[in-house]
Amino acid sequence: MIENSMFEEEPDVVDLAKEPCLHPLEPEEVEYEPRSSRLLVRGLGEHEMDDDEEDYESSAKLLGMSFMNRSSGLQDNMSMSRQNPNGSCSALSTRTLVVCTVVLVIAVSFIMVIYLLPKCTFTKEGCHKKNHTMELIYPLATNGKIFPWAKVRLPPDVVPLHYDLVLQPNLTTLKFAGSVKIVVNIVQATWKIVLHSSGLNITKASGEHQAKPVEFLEYPLHDQIAVMASEALLVGQNYTINIEYSSNLSDTYYGFYKISYKDENSKQRWFAATQFEPLAARSAFPCFDEPAFKATFLIKIKRDEKLSTLSNMPKKATTPLTNGIVQDEFFVSLKMSTYLVAVVVADLKNISRETNGSLVSVYALPQHLNQLGYALNTAVKLLEFYQKYFLINYPLEKLDLVAIPDFQSGAMENWGLVTFRETTLLFDSNTSSIRDKKLITAVIAHELAHQWFGNLVTMKWWNDLWLNEGFATFMEYFAIEEIFPELHSDEDFLNLIFKAMMKDSLNSSHPVSSAVQSSEQIEEMFDALSYIKGASLLLMLKHYLTKDVFQAGIEVYLHNHNYGSAQSDDLWDSMNEITNGTLDVKKLMKTWILHKGFPLVTVVRKGKIISVQQEKFSYCVEPENWTSDASYLWYIPLTYITSSCNFTHCTNAYLLDQKSAVIELPEEVEWIKFNVDMNGYYIVHYAEDWKTLIDLLKKNHTALSAKDRANLINNIFSLVGLGKESLEKAFQLIDYLKKESSTAPLTQALFQLSLIYSLLEKKGEQQLAARVMHRIEHLLGDKIDQQCWTDDGTLSQRELRSTLLTFACSHDLRKCRTNATEIFEKWMKSNGTMSLPSDVMKAIFTAGAKSSDGWEFLLKMYSSSVSETEKSKMIEALASTEDVRKLMWLMQNSLEGEVIRAQEFSHIIATVSQSLPGYLLAWDFVKENWEKLTRKFHLGSYTIQNIISWSTSQFATKAHLLEVKSFFESKSEKISQLRCVKEAIDTIKLNIQWMEKNLAKLRKLL
């Protein structure tokens, strides 16, 4: 999966202050079990309780439950057969009688003690006194019987082998019916088969080869059902269960969901699609919904004869049924995880091309047919590249890429049927900008990489989500660099790494590989750390191992684990097969995967001697945390270039595996720059050498690459936050920007200065904010004046133009707004028929939306446009108005999803919450509509993470801190413990600190 907002501007998070320590909360192996519905069965704490069958049997015996009696019968039979192979009963010896009497006395005394416990009313539901030694263990099913499983994870005693799934969506009643036949294999003898089901109305459940009907139990809190067999299920046996059910097509973005849209004749139509990752397959069919439970799938869809269907595999046959209904049957799938199953039912058009035995097709609504060409070309090129790079062919006969009209994330990698948001797939040559092209290319590259990383080899559990997402993100930028070098996507990646590091420097951060159990914890793993930090660690490793060794390691990993599951160690073991003892990759990478945060490397140069020292980059200043911080030690593959040779081929490497070390250069040098091209995930402090680098940039900035220049800007502003460098020096460093013409350093400088500007503005420090903007104008004014309002030039020139003019127009610098308004008015006069330059279209729309007439006209055009990329620029412009009534209208309407799709909501909140008139309004709106938002987008999802982050990121007062804290605490403990909530609170605290420490300095400086 890729998150759409991964590409949007991040909210302003000021990490420039020293922060009193916020105690780090490491994720724990917590089980979320319903205390209210557990049953007391014995005097043991839950941690003493094993999850194996034996415990369950003994508990059952004590309670004398009917199905458990059957179960204990199984055990008795088994033990009997061990003792008496002939099955006959032997007479009881005196010794046995004595032992039995003693056991009976102990058992009776034990039960008496329980009954006589003070203040404990013993009912059939157990003792409700809060006593840890008296935990309730098994939950109750919906019918009041005991549900035989208490854990969130499924038991390992039964594994699925194959599913026969039949789905019949009805796009008139907006319901669907389904039946599933699951063949399972018994790994440990049992009576129960526990699997997932969520929100399904199960009408029938039966088992094959069983003399008596099966009993069926539901436990909705864990989304689990249990099929209780009438006879023992023995090891090695295959067993088939049949379940029939029905449900509503979902009105959220999860599971089997419905989408309303207008066709070419403005007639309302329905579209049905699935989105299962991470936990929603269970809401479309009962299944073993954990990534390691891979199986094959035979899917049949009954549909209206006028619609078409797609699924993971090619279509095998279409059979007419009755009343205009036909059944599509698809070929049996490869072995795969449930979250990758996909189905689309709609009226779609496509274009296709064959490559290397696979048919690649791009599908969309008929009105978008002419916008599919770019995606098809790109997908074919990328597929060919990956097959060569991994040395494994794409294993399916077809690959469909489908644009879905309403989609929460950016795209989803379902095997053979990749689904996309329309803006990440459709390229319109008249309205799509260079940035749109980069976005579409990146998202396709990401999803196609998943066909190997994720689909062929899947992470065992969600704690290692980074193996899927970090890899797909890494491959996305790597593949683009190889196939489309002109797009300079590596610079976009660099800016994403800077933003991920900002999150990673907060106490609320987490190790890339973190223990997770609950659905919210799993949802929260889909964040910048799994994607971007994961990818940047792989980038660092690739540079250290060299390209060829890295590639060989990946090939081994994919070959060793194909059609199976893997965890982080499996990847390192594969790499170690290639390094063959020369380097222990596992030892090195564990220091990065299992620690949160990243190192700060301090460099001191004295003649030829370079001293390097590492510590955790941390805002914590409280003494007790220094102890834990001291335990952090990263194995850092340092890289550096010097004035004696600064080309990439001169890059030197040094593995810093101690707290400090000394590097001796062959000769004295004028300057040294560490972390070449920011290929390593660390920040460098040139303790006494910043002045040298400031002078170097002033004299000859191209001595360093654009990425190195951006890296220096990022590092010095980060160090100001730590109190290790002065704001004055940071401003001196960016003084060279007048000469800068590369997008990466300019974007980074604008980002850092905008953070300061935004906070000052919201704090009511308007004059000081104006002085920051004046400083930016002083640095970039000439460059802004040089830009023209066309799409001419090289791709990098076009991108630079887009960056500068969008910034200038939104802050009313130079004549940007006047020029843009003029163009907008001409466009309005032509009733939107005049074509606009796509790269600066957003700047033009934003300027136009400042007037009431312009805003209304833009909204009208938004409703009629068939270009999704044009519409997304319009929506941002509409949300940038200063008219609070209009802002309110936009937020309300996008949440309702009629005029503006709900998929745009987080986009709108992001824009509204950055502006002075909108930031308080956005937070109020989020508070007011919290229940609706979390129902629509799911608690913990990337969208909710962003909504919380954006709507609170501009706060820098203690009153706001208190308000945000109390709001989330008033909701529930679960909500206040969300990582994104903690991150929002950390950010506000840092903003407050920054203001307290730097306001006076800024006044002096500017």
Ligand SMILES: [Zn+2]
């Ligand atoms: Zn992904």
